[in-house]
Amino acid sequence: MERVSGTQSVGLRLDDRMLTLRSQVTDLLCSWAGLVVSERGLPAATDTEVPTLLRFLAGQVQWLAEHPAARDLDAELTALLDSARSLLGPRSYEVSLGLCCHSGCTAQLHATLSGTRDSVHSQVACDAGHTVPPREWLLLSGRTRQAADTGRPGGAA
Secondary structure (H helix, E strand, O other): OOOOOOOOOOOOOOOHHHHHHHHHHHHHHHHHHHHHHHHHOOOOOOOOOHHHHHHHHHOOHHHHHHOOOHHHHHHHHHHHHHHHHHHHOOEEEEEEEEEOOOOOOOOEEEEEEEEOOOOEEEEEEEOOOOEEOHHHHHHHOOHHHHHHHHOOHHHOO
């Protein structure tokens, strides 16, 4: 058997921003768990995995809520949640509506809904760039059912 050289091993591709965020989450939870342990005289957790830390802190939520630094905990958790949301980006859903409804266009038509906690964006457009204004969306409402019934895009018979 001859050895092949010049090939690169393919491994996992990790996003440094996600790894940093994960580390920040772990550090924050460890810090707050440490505060609870030191101020309440509780035994320290032996596991620093996020689910374990969350279970521990959930059991101390009333005490944490009454702690003078509760607002700091809230602000720190909110900042981490905002960071996570920005890394994950908006969610997007797409539904195929068959062929474009513009005369002579044979491109596929799609309804797309995407958004964040603060805003939602929706559009109906084909792969060729034609758009359908919201006032006409109800005219397309039966297209997904028709496509399923006929087995053809857009329900064309």
